[in-house]
Amino acid sequence: MPRPGFVLEVDERTPPLIVHEGEGYRMQKFPLGTRVVYPPDALPGVRDLNAHIRHALLDPVGDSKPLPELLFAGMKLTIAVDDISIPLPPMVTPDIRQRILEHVIELAARAGVDDLEIVVATALHRRMTAAEIRRMVGERVYRSFWPTHLTNFDAEDKDGIAHIGQTEEGEDVEIMKRAAESDLIVYVNINLVAMDGGHKSVAVGLASYKSLRHHHNVHTMLHSKSYMDPRPGHSAINDSTVRMGRLLASNGLKIFQIETTLNSETFPSQLGFLNKREWEWSTKDQALMMAAKKANEVSPPRVRREFFRRIEASYKVTGVNAGEVEAVHERTLENLHRQQLVEVDGQSDIVVMGIPYVGPYNVNSILNPILVHCLGLGYLFNMYRNKPLVREGGVAIMYHPVPWEFHTIHHPSYIDFFEEVLADTTEPKEIEDRYEERYATDPWYVHLYRTSNAYHGVHPFYMWYWGAHGRDHCGDVIFVGGEPKSVARLGYRRADSLRDALEMAKDSVGPSPSITYFHAPPIMIADVR
C-alpha cells in the first residue's frame, strides 16, 4: 500500500533536502521548524493495461455507448490527442497515447471506418515535429497516417475553424472545423494535473485564439483560485471551459472522451533518488546523487541540457476511463487526487519552491525566463486546493538560475515579449490591454506558428497571465541563484542563498516567519485546510 503524502517538520535529524533548480539541483539545509510537503508514494500501475483499455472502451461511463457501437462504415471520425506538453518529462515508450490509439484505430478499422483523421490538439502550442509525433503515437500509427491524416492542429487556418456559437456568458466557441463536422470525436488525453482533461480537452485543445481569449486572460486567471481546483466556483478558467464544452454538446457534437492518469514515478531508476524521501536514501542513492550533481556541474551547458532532455519518466498508468466527458473526468480526478493530494494544515509566511528543468512548454527546448515565471508562480504556486500554501502578502522563494536564454525556433515571440513588453511593464492587466492584440495577430508570428515549430505570438502573454494570481497574492518573489538581469526584468528580486533570501524576506514577513518547502516534483496538490 503506497504511503500518502505528508508534511515533515525539519528538526536537527533532518538531512539536507534536494531542491531542483533548472538543469541541476542542490542539497539545501532548511531552518529548523520548516514544513516540507512531500508527495504520496507512487501508486502501482494497472496490471494488464491492454485489458484495462479494452474494458474502458467497451464499458464506458456516463451517458455513452461502447465505442464499437459508435463506429460505423462511412462515418467521419476524428481522433484528437494531447500534445507534447504532457506528460512531464515525456514518458518511456510506448506512450499511453499510442496504446490507446492502437485500440481505437483497430476498432475503427473493424467497423469499416475510412474517413479517419488524427489531430494533435496543440491549440496555440508549437507544432510537434515528425520525430516527436512518431515517438508519441508509435511506428504503426505513424506509418499509417502521417503526414496526410495525422496532423498538428492549426488554429490559424481560417478555413479550418468553425464558429459553434456563444455561451450564456457571451464567450465565442470556435473549434477545428473537421472535428465539428465529424460524426464522432474521440479525445485521447493524459491527465497529468487537475486542470487537464474534461471539457478543456476539445474546447481548448482544438480552439482558436478568438475562443481561447475568453478564458486565457488576466481576469480569469485572477479568479482561478486555483486553476488546479476544478470544482465549480473555484476556477474561473475551468468554469468557462465547462460552459464551452456544454455548448459543444448541445450543438450535437459527439465526443467520446478517453482519459488516463499516471502515477508519480517521475524519474527513471538511474535518478531514482529524486523519487524518494531524503532520509530514506541508501548509500548508493547518496553516491549517485553526488556523482550526478558533480558531473552535471562540470558539464558544458549543451551536454547538461542534452542529459536532461533525454530523461524519460517511468510513469505507470493508474487508470483509463472512457465515455461521456463529465462522467469520465470525475473519475479521472478521483484517481488523480488519490495520487497527488496532500493535506496541509494552514498557510505559512514563506513558500519555497524548486523550479525543475522542464515545464509543459519547453519539452526538447529551453526554459526561458518567462517560462520560469509561469512554472513557478503559475504551475507550482497553483498546485493547491482551498488556499495557497503561502498567506496573502507572503513571500515566494524559488530556486532557478533564470538564464537570459531563449529557443529561437520554439519561442520567437517570447524574445520580443521579454525585450519589449517586460522592459516596459510587468503588470499583467496593462500588458494585456496594450500589447496582446498586436502580438496575437502579428503576421510573422502567425506564419512561424503555422509553418515552423513556433508557439503562437500570444503564448508568452498567456504564460505571464498564468502567474498573475501568484504574483498578485505574494508580497515578494525572490529567486535564489537567479541571473540578476533577467530576474530584474521579470520584476522580482534575487539572492545568492536561502539565508540571504530569508533575510530579504524579513521586510515583508518579519524576523521569524513560518516557512513551507513544497517538495516537488513529483507533482502533488496541497489541500490546504
Add this chain to the structure above:
Amino acid sequence: MSAREELKEMARGFRWGRRPMMPRSAEQHTEEREDVGFPTDWARTEAGVAARQAILQGIMHPLVRNELSLRVYGLDHLQDVRGPVVFFSNHSSHLDATLILCTLPDRWQRRTAVGAARDYFFDVWWRQAFTALVYAGFPIDRSRGGKGIDKAKELVRDGWSIVVFPEGTRTPDGHMQRFRHGASRLALELGVGLVPIAIVGAYQAMPKGRWWPGKGRPVVTIRYGDPIYPREGETHQSLSLRMQQAVAQLFDEDRTTWFDAISRAERSETPSLAGPVAPAWRRTWEGSRPVARRGRPKAWE
C-alpha cells in the same frame, strides 16, 4: 560551495559512519525497511577465527590488562563442560563482551560468538564489520521477541557456544535488570547448558556513555559459575529466574565467600541485585559506588 565543503555537509547531514536517523515527524510515515542483515558467517570461518584470536590475544587482552585491574575466577567450572553452552552475565558496560572473550580459555574462545543488538551493533557498516570480526558477533533482534534469536539457534546447532546478555541492554544505574527469556527459551529448546558469569565493577569502570575505562586501572572481576541445565518440564520463566539467581549468587560469592554464598542461596537469602526502590539518582549513586580493592595493592598496580 566547494566539493569538499559539500562532502562535509553531506557527511554531517546524512550522518555518514553513524547510526542513520530519521526526522521525528517522519517516523510515523516511514515503513520499517526490510533489514537484509549484515553477513557475519565469514567471521566464523577458519580465517575469521584466526584473525579474531590474533586481535583478542594480541591487542584486546593486553589492552584490557593495561587499563583495568582484572581478576578472573571460576574458570575451573568449565573444565569438564562440553560445548556448546550459552554464557550469560549481567550487562553493565561495553567492556562485558570483551572481558568474557578475552578471559575464556582458548578452546572456548575459538568457538564462542557474542549476540549483539541488531539495532545498535549492526546499524552502520563499520560497526557491523567490527562486531562480526572481533566478537564473532551475530545480530539479535530485540524487537522480535522469540524470533529474534533464530541466528543464535543456528549457531548452537553448529556447535558454537554463544554469549548473551539476558537483560537486553546495559544497566542504566549499575543494578541488574530483569532477565528477558530469549536465552532460557534457547536453552530449553536445544537442551544446552547455561554458564553464569558475574561481571563486577565494569559499571564503575566504564558505564553507559563512556567509551574508554576510567583512570586508575579500576578493579573488574569476572567470576564464572557452575553451568545450570534446564530441568524436565521447566518453563522458560522459571529457568530465567534460576539464571538470575545464579548471577546474584556469584555476586554474593564475590562479596563474601563461596561457602557463605552457597549457604545463603540454600536459605534463599542471596541478596538481590535489583537495587533499592528509590529515585533514579539514589539508585545510580548506589550502583556507582566504587569497588573496593581487597588486600594490599600490588607493587605494580
